[in-house]
Each structure stands twice: as C-alpha cells, then as structure tokens.
Amino acid sequence: MTSKDIYLSFSLAPIIGPKRLRDLLKVTKTTDKAWSATALDFKKIGLSGESFGKFAKFRGEFDVKTYLIKLKQKGVEIVTQEDTDYPDLLKKIDSPPIVLFTKGNKKLLNEKSIAVVGSRKTTSYGREVTQMLVSDLVRANIVITSGLALGVDSVAHRSALENRGATIAVLGSGVDCCTPGENQGLYNEILKNNGLIISEYPLGAIPTKGSFPARNRIIAGISQAILVTEARENSGALITANEAVKQGKKIFAVPGSIVSVQSKGTIELLKGDAILVSTASDVLDELNLKSVGLSTKSSFGNLNLSKEEKKIVEALESENLSVDEVVSQVKIPIKKLILILSELEMRGLIVSSGGKFGLKM
Template sequence: MDQYEYWLSALSISDRKKMMLHAYMKSAKGAYYIEETSLHRFQFLNETDRNTMSQAKKIWDLQGEYDGLVKKQIRLYTCFDPEYPKKLADIPDKPYALYVKGNLPDERLMSVAVVGARSCSRYGEKHAYEFAEFLSGHGVQIISGLARGIDGVSQRGALMGRGKTFAVLGSGADVCYPRENIGLYGDILEMGGGIISELPPGTQPRPYHFPKRNRIISGLSDLVLVMEAREKSGSLITADLALDQGRDVYALPGPVDSSLSMGCHQLIRQGAGILISPEMLLEELGISGGNLQEKKTEAKKMLESLENMVYSSVVLYPRNIGQIMDESGLSAQEVLETLVSLEIKGYIKEISKNYYIRV
C-alpha cells in the first residue's frame, strides 16, 4: 500500500465516492493527480467534495503521513486490495479502507461476533465470558468492539481460551477507547489478534462512529451472539445489520423482569437462535468438542475453598477490597491474604491501589 492510497482513504468524502474516483482513475495515484480544474467533470462530486480534495493536496505531506502510519505499525487495506476480507467485501456498504494493527481474522476459520450491553449484569458478564472462552478454545475467532461491559468481557474470555480476538473500534486504530481497556488492547495484539478501524489514525471516538462500525463487526463474522441488550440498544442495530448481511443471530435468554434481557427476548421472538450452552452452540456450528471444560474443572479444583470464595468475587472489571469483603463475607485479613495468594498464582492482578480484576 502506498502514500496515495493513504491520502485517498483519509479524505473526508464518502466511501462510495472514493471507490468511484479509484475506479475512474484506475488508482489512488491517478485520483491524486486530477487537475483541480478538471474536478468538475466528475458529476458525483459536489462543491464540498472538490474543495476537500483540493485542500487535502495542499496540506497533506504524502511521504511524511505515510511514514507516520508505518511508524505506528498500522497497515492499510482498501477494498481494491486482494487481502481485504472477503466476508466484508460482500456487504453492500463495505468500508473503503481498513486500518489494522496486528492481524485481520483468518478467513479459513469461523468468526463469531459477541455483542451486548455496556452496563451489563453479572449474569450477562458470566455467559459472555464463558461462551467466548469456550468457542475460542475450539478455534473460533471472536469479534467485538472493545467497549465496556459485554464486549470487553467476551474478548478477555477469548484470550483466556487461548484463541484470537479482533476489536473493531469507533476511533482510530491507535486510539484505545475506553482507556481503561488499554491492557486488553495490548493483550489482543500480543496474542496474535488485531485492532481494526475504518477511521484514520488519530481519530477520536464520537457517538456517531459506533453505530456505523457495527456493520464491520457483523460483516467480519459468520454469526452474531447478543448476550444482553435493552429494548433499544446498539446491539440490536448490530443484529439487524447481521440479518441484512445474511448472518445468523443468536440471543441469550434472561430473567423476564430484567430490562437488560428485553432486547434478547425480542430477537428470540423474531426468530433468533437461543443460546443455551457453549457446547450446544458448538455442536450447531458443526465443530467437534474437546476437553476444555475438563481443563477448567481441574484448574478450579486446584483453588482452595477460601481462594475460590474470593476468586468468585473478583470479576473482569475493577473491584476494591471492600466490595470483595461484602460479597465473600470474609474478614479484611482473610481477603487480603487470599488476594495475595491468588495474585502470586496468576489468577488475578491489582490494577491500582486495592483494586483487582481477573486475568
């Protein structure tokens, strides 16, 4: 990919118009060298588009900007690139370009999107983590959005299953949002996954970026799991996009009086698959099971009963010692001693003074 492709991909004009420019001029370089006086020949460009292109050529340092992209270890794939994901290329509103840190999903493997509420319940958190961990442990790639709640929990579960996960951001690929997930961001890259965005590097998160990026999450996936969703939520937007793209959608049933399950029940009522267990889903996907559950059971048995009580009170978002004491019913001394033991064994980590998360 060259500096001209980067210039065209970063232009503030629609993806459709970028594709048309590329097609008419045979390359991004051809589009760059269109004479300003000739831009009016392209009827699909309006006055704002023409001004945008003219200004971009004046202020854009071709080589310098491209060197900055390389320095950030971000690769660019346009929809004209043979390495552009085939699943994504088939959707009607595919992005003109993807900026990628790390890797793209392996198209030879199955990919499953896991989405849901940011303010999730312990119930949703538990099942998102377990489904992602189990599927990942059987070679399924997990796609999500690195957001708070279900997204981050499922991606952490995928890493614990020793598989790969890919985060599609509503910011530039070099901008971790929310910032509290910077550890997860790094772990995804370290484990061979990828950070993906259609937005140029340095782009800050904006509310309108997130609904748009959802089509990429579903587009990169073979099916979408909705773990928890309110009656009107971004997760339902992703589910609708998935159905439009020909992807299957599964939803997790929950308590009938929980507002966090209303969206899932609505999807099930409309014909979505019902998530009962990771094992059953794996069977429906036609993937043979393994002994991951047995390994998990063995690992759990290794924890002493006191450690088990404390460990069950530590979750995937930060909790302080007081919260752990309240939930476990143990004294401060018992909790502190057990936290130290669990941290030494690698089950948890202290991310700030007296705040702990699972690892």
C-alpha cells in the first residue's frame, strides 16, 4: 500500500479520526507502521483492546483497491496531507481532515479564499448584500467558499458563478451526495463552471447532527477569513465564525436592522471582535488583498474600445454601478448606454448582478 492508500484507509476506518491518527503517528513514526499498529500501540494513545479489535477487523476486510475504483467511477479524487494540493491553511488547524474527497478543480484549494456564510432563511436585504459583496470579491480574484446550504450559502455560490468567479462548496455529506437535494442544480453548475466540491466524508455518507459543525471547521480552515452577511442568533454560521476565531482568523460581519431577528447573530458578532463591513474593500484592505486582481485602467489599454466604452469602463473601475449611476457619471443617453452595456457584456468585459454592472477581470 502507498502512503496515500493508507491515509484513505484510515479516513474510512472506525475509531480513528484526525486527532487519533496524529497521536498514533507520534507513536509509530510512519504511516506503514501506523497501519500495522498493535493493541499496545492503541493502548499508548488511550484506546482499549475492544477499539483495537474493531480497527483490526476493518483492516483485515477493507480492500483499498476496490474503493479507489469506486472513486474513479464517480470522478472523485483524494487529497492527503502529504499532497501539494492539500490546503496549507487547513494543515494549521487543530484537527485537519485525514483526507479530502474532491470533485472538480482541486487547484482552488490553495487560492486566496474567503468564506461567505449566513442563515438558511434570508431576507431580501441579506440576499442583496451577499450578491453585492461576492460580486466585488470575485472581481478581486477571490475564491468564494461556502457550505451549499439553502439561504446565504446558495446566494454566495450563485453570485460567484454569475460573476464568472470561482467557488468551493464544502459538504457535510459525501461529495457524491448533494445535500440539500434542492441544490442539485447549483451543485451541477459549480462543477460545470470549474468550481470544486469537497468533503472529509466517504462516498455515500449522509449528514448527521455532528457532521455540519465538523464541516464548518473546514470552511473556516481553507479560508483567509469569514464573512457573515446575515445570521440569526442561533445560526450555524456562528459556529463557522467561532471556528475561525479558534484558528486565529478574522471575522467580518454586515450590520443589519436591530429589529430583525435575521440580524441578531451578526449584531452579536459585531459586539465582539468582528469587523464591520459595508463594502468588499473593507475586507480586502483589512487582509491586504486589495492588489490581487482588482481592475486598473491599464488592464484595458490593449483593447479596441470606443471613447464612450472607455468612459463606461473607467466608471466601473472602482465599484459596481446601476444604469442610473452610470448615466450620471458618463453623461451618455440612457438608450444608447444600455446598448453599449449589452455589447460590453457580450464581449465578456463587464458582468451584471443584482441590478448593477461591474468589470469582469
């Protein structure tokens, strides 16, 4: 068995999780010896003879080659902590997954990423601010990470795709199982558009009560920071935020109405150490990511743009604008402006989202 095979086998074995494997490797020193561990080795890490018996039974019955064939048939790859694709940030958390099961573009795992999370039930305000912030973040070449849940997660993933950005969905189930089922279309769109689906759970695994908090540590773990756009007082997004705090990462939150139950969670975060956000620049500046991929006038110097097109592009350099806002800046008649905007969008130079236009970089 290769080292990768052994990591995969441990990820599926009973009794052994990330922390126990780490302890076992301290005792045995190598993956080969860990897989051949004895009852005495298990005793050294605080596990009983009964626990060893369950592990030994699995070890004797499990056929890793057969499982690898199943993974290949489903288009699933694995990434272990020894692989260069394994996220550097994730290695630093307290209990990094033994294996990541991946479907899609695994190169995204080490790109600059921000987790955008929130409640499953959203208001029109929550949806609008999520769309606005995500559209501007992807313009800065930031990968959007979330959990494929209903509500803010779905809006974040969709907004990234609509703006031709990259997105990672972290599941609390196996990567071959879309949960919730209502998001099967979104799941497919993520894969179709060079995105990534990941999980630490094996093929066919269905969510349990504990799988979502565990999933949230991965969302936080692969991201530079967490952005909570709208959250109730008991939202699971707050668990993700707490995980980020444990990992020493910054929390950003969008202020909402003090009379809305949908904003109670974000208000509580802002009473603590969360940083108030009203624009994507608040996040990018705080993380020193402003220079990554943001548009500059020189970016369009080699394009054959008319004088009016250049005016529009320059107006959209600093922020996304509505049609009325563009009109007020460039002084082009609205009917003509709409035609030019449509042409620029067809050429792939600008994108529209949430009633506003922005540059596509």
